[in-house]
Amino acid sequence: MPDAADADGLTVGQVSTRLGVTVRALHHWDDIGLARPSLRTAAGYRLYTAGDLERLHRIVVYREIGLGLERIRAVLDDPTADVLGALRAQRTQVAQRIDRLRQLSAGLxxxxxxxxxxxxxxxxxxxxxxxxxxxxxxxxxxxxxxxxxxxxxxxxxxxxxxxxxxxxxxxxxxxxxxxxxxxxxxxxxxxxxxxxxxxxxxxxxxxxxxxxxxxxxxxxxxxxxxxxxxxxxxxxxxxxxxxxxxxxxxxxxxxxxxxxxxxxxxxx
Known part of the structure; x- marks a missing residue:
């Protein structure tokens, strides 16, 4: 996980570089309320805190394993969400995709x-x-x-x-x-x-x-x-x-x- 100790006040570009996501994705996640920066400059520019960076990191991880944005929102924000169940279900889907890819590889x-x-x-x-x-x-x-x-x-x-x-x-x-x-x-x-x-x-x-x-x-x-x-x-x-x-x-x-x-x- 990225070091968030010095993360307060990171710009969109800095966060994009740290997490390996596009600026466009960060703007989109802000627009839909999935990951909004906690701070703004006097000119209205987004600034991300250490807590924001931690949430963004979790979003990136969940997205990498194939969860959709709405499912990620539920996992992060719904205290009743079955996180372990969601991860196990995603693991099953990943295993199925791997099996399919192996079949495709054999066919190739x-x-x-x-x-x-x-x-x-x-x-x-x-x-x-x-x-x-x-x-x-x-x-x-x-x-x-x-x-x-x-x-x-x-x-x-x-x-x-x-x-x-x-x-x-x-x-x-x-x-x-x-x-x-x-x-x-x-x-x-x-x-x-x-x-x-x-x-x-x-x-x-x-x-x-x-x-x-x-x-x-x-x-x-x-x-x-x-x-x-x-x-x-x-x-x-x-x-x-x-x-x-x-x-x-x-x-x-x-x-x-x-x-x-x-x-x-x-x-x-």
Missing amino acids: DRMIDAHERGLLLTAEQQAAIFGPEWNADQHAQARQRYGDTAQWQQYAERSASRSAEEWQAVADAVADLDRALGYAVDAGVTPGSPEADHLVERHRELFSSSYFPLTRQMQVCLGRMFEADPAFAAHYDGIRAGLATWFRRSIDASARAHGIDPDTATWQ
């Missing part, structure tokens, strides 16, 4: 990790969910290539809040779609047919809900990559021979039906 840590790593799963979890052939390093590679894009940010934000069980649901949905694509090739489904268009739209909706919003133009760009990239082509052609090309053609046909020229489609 996950968000930072997701932006840096993409997938917040261990290598063992990834293998269990996506299969033993899954490349656990591909998200780090994707981060290097796409880390500055809006799509990576959207993906990271979703990844930060997704559990292993939710990733398992995504993997199951992708596997179901892959099987449906293979069955379509077996059945001789033609790109541009209603059946093929349905599968293309199913892919776009699944991708959008799992990773980031996928426009039809962006889907055309993915279709090119599915056919041209050796890893993606191996994945789709491993399901059915020629599936990578069939899927790219089906995506192109669906895009044309929606007024998009696949030859000029860009990532937007």
